[in-house]
Structures are given as structure tokens and as C-alpha cells.
Amino acid sequence: MITDYTDLGALELDTLKEIGSIGTGNAATALSALVGEQIRIKMPEVRIMGYNEAIDWIGGPEEITAGVLVRLSGQINGIMLSVQQLPFANLVLESMLNKQVNDYNELQDLEKSAMIEVGNIMISTFINALSGLAGIEIDLTVPAFTVDMQGAILAVPMAEYGGQSDYIMTIGGDFVWRGKAVPCRLLLSPDIRSLNVILRKLGVSGG
16 A cells, blocks of 8 residues: 555556556647647656655746646545646637737736636546546546746645645646647646555556
């Protein structure tokens, strides 16, 4: 039984990486359908990181970014976060609303709604892939949207699950959109019980 993310062995990590690859691939396909343009994702990187390392990996604690956060419940409890840095946000806004912004402060309700929709679709598609692969039921809350320093955004899963582990599952890759490589960052933080359920259902480990 896994008691901490640091207990994960090579087989468990490879399984989580495969989930990350399938989930992000499905998210790119769903995003393509939403915006009516071809979007693909390079091979994503799935890593288990400490919270501070994860913050640095997505650009540093003081970098202002947008985040769409969804809570998971049912057979799995946890949080999933879509980090929407400005280059990604502007491709979304240009595709859906034919406009761009120079700063997150320029976002109006319509632009925020577009970004929430995109974040929710990416997260929902990823979680649906996980649910199908593992044969588990996962319920999702209505997505919450925030603009803040990345350190503050990641403080949410840290506060909720930091008592169980100092680590978080990070999934990152580059979307290739209109010939540009645009960073895509998803952070999945299931609690330790849920991590064991996922691994057990996939037949690799867990108690």
C-alpha cells in the first residue's frame, strides 16, 4: 500500500505516465473540437514533484497566471488544476472571441467564461479518460476560476493535502497550435487513499 508519493515504484510511475499521456491527448482532441482548429500535444512529461518544485516548474511563485480548479469526489477525492498562462489564454481568446489581452486585468466576464470552458473541458476529458481506464466513478464540481500568483494558486492543494504528502502529480507538455508551441500545465492532486484506489484498479499496486 502506498503511504506517500515517494513510495511509488517504476511500474506505478510508468502507469501514471501512461494515464497522463492518454489524458492530455484526449484533452487536446477535445480542445481542437471546441475551437475548430487542429491542436496536438507533444509527449507530455508526468512527474511527482514537491510543491515548491512544482511552482518553479510552472514559472515561479510570483508569476501571475490564471487557473481553473475542479474538485474530484466519488471513488476518488482530490483536486485538478489547469494552469492557463497568457500565451495559452490568448490563443483561446483569439480562437473563440477573435481578441487578445495584454494582461489578465483586461479579462471581462465573456473572456473569463471562455477560459473556464476550456479549462473545464481539458480537466473533464482527462478525468473521463482516467475513469474509463481504471473503471472508477469520479464526480467533478463546477470549475472555479482565479487569477493570482502561481504560489497562491498552488497553496490550495497544499493546504488540503499537504498533511498527507509534500508531493503533487504534475502533467506538462506543449500544445502545438497554429505552428506555435504553447505550454500546457495540469496538476492532479489525489489524496493518498485515492492514489491507492487508482493503482489497485489498474492492477499495478495499492492497498
